[in-house]
Amino acid sequence: MRFMISTLSQTPIYEQIKTQIKELVLTGQLKSGEQLPSIRFMAKDLKVGIITVKRAYDDLCEEGFAVSLAGRGVFVADVDTARVKSIHLQLLREQLSDIKDYCATAGITRLELEEVLGDVYGGLDRE
Amino acid sequence: MFMEGLTVSDNAVMVRNVSVKLGRFELNVDTLDIKKGFITGLIGKNGAGKTTLIKTVLDCIQPESGEILFDGVPMWGHEAVVKAKTAVVYDTLIYPQHLTATKTAKIISPFYDFDWEIFHRLLERFGLRPHMRLSSYSRGMQVKFSVTMALAHNPEILFLDEPTSGLDPTARDDMLDVLLEFIQDENKTVFFSTHITSDLDKIADYIALIENGRVVFNEVKDDMLDRFAMAHVEREALTDDVVRCLSGLKENAFGCVGLCADRALLQGKPGVRLARPTVEDIMIFRTKDRDNGQWTIDNGQ
Secondary structure, three states: OOOOOOOOOOOOHHHHHHHHHHHHHHOOOOOOOOEOOOHHHHHHHHOOOHHHHHHHHHHHHHOOOEEEEOOOEEEEOOOOHHHHHHHHHHHHHHHHHHHHHHHHHHOOOHHHHHHHHHHHOOOOOOO | OOOOOOOOOOEEEEEEEEEEEEOOEEEEEEEEEEEOOOEEEEEOOOOOOHHHHHHHHOOOOOOOEEEEEEOOEEOOOOHHHHHHHEEEEOOOOOOOOOOEHHHHHHHHHHHOOOOHHHHHHHHHHHOOOOOOEHHHOOHHHHHHHHHHHHHHOOOOEEEEEOOOOOOOHHHHHHHHHHHHHHOOOOOOEEEEEOOOHHHHHHHOOEEEEEEOOEEEEEEEHHHHHHHOEEEEEEHHHOOHHHHHOEEEEEEOOOEEEEEEOOHHHOOOOOOEEEEOOOHHHHHHHHHHHHHHOOOOOOOOO
16 A cells, blocks of 8 residues: 655645545455554554554544454445445535635636536537 | 554553752643553753653652652662663763673663663664774764663663754654554553654654643644644734734734634634644744743734
């Protein structure tokens, strides 16, 4: 597993770990049932605090991405594809809402936005 | 929720109502628990009492009153047990400089349950030549040698007083690796004081702040960084209410910057932007007020 952790970022380190593990799960690089490294090992590996990793793991368990089995460790949960899709859509919605705010401050109309979106997709009318 | 190895919330060291008088300096610690299995970073300005605290805990300074327990046992009457499980690294070398590394270890080892394998492994890892005189070691090498000696007797609690000051970034990084390896065993504990707070931003689990001989707080680092906020306040938004929430207030071209001890107080206030602090921000802005005396704000401009 490859992680990028920055102590200078505005995002808390436990949040960074959490997001990156989630991405690995969502992209299928971490399969359900796979064991996550032990908390202490992960802390050493990423050069972060033990409690920081514990917090990331706890959050992942709470959000259903991982399960903690007493005495055995933390494992990637069974994440069903419909749920994954709905999470992706939710994330997209959040990003688009940021873009909407950005458009409002920059004076970009909805029509103009749709035009740009079309351009990005390589022409509006192409299916 | 059960997490292996983290259900234990034992204290490796408990300090209760300890007071020390050294000339005009006083150290008063009502409560300080050093959590077993974790790394606690002690921060504070020069003269705040960091070294005094460590020396008092290790019985190098006699407190006037109070109690210090190691796994529930005091040093007094249990010296052999307590000293076998504690180790300390000071910022300067405590061994005779004209001796070689190996000779020093030969002299010290009979006093402890000394593990020569660890000793040689760490020497090699740190690139320290065993038959060189300690006086020819660079400052960084001397600190690394102190760490080697401290770890070679298999301690449970490792105290370090400014271990990373004077080390170059690579050597500091090595040191952090060694501490994280040490703490892989959940029965081990690290307590270290430092000025270089970026080291603590990374690896510390708990941060204790000492000011004027008092421990102001000792809390989980992530909780502390979540709770505090650097508030950037526009001039027009600088009301008395806002000012009351801030410490270390500093004016700049756009308004003011200050540290807020509870981000919830200022969350969502117009004209106030909140940013996540670093350990250094907290230390600097918290202690600034006392340096400058009372600051005043001219609200009318």
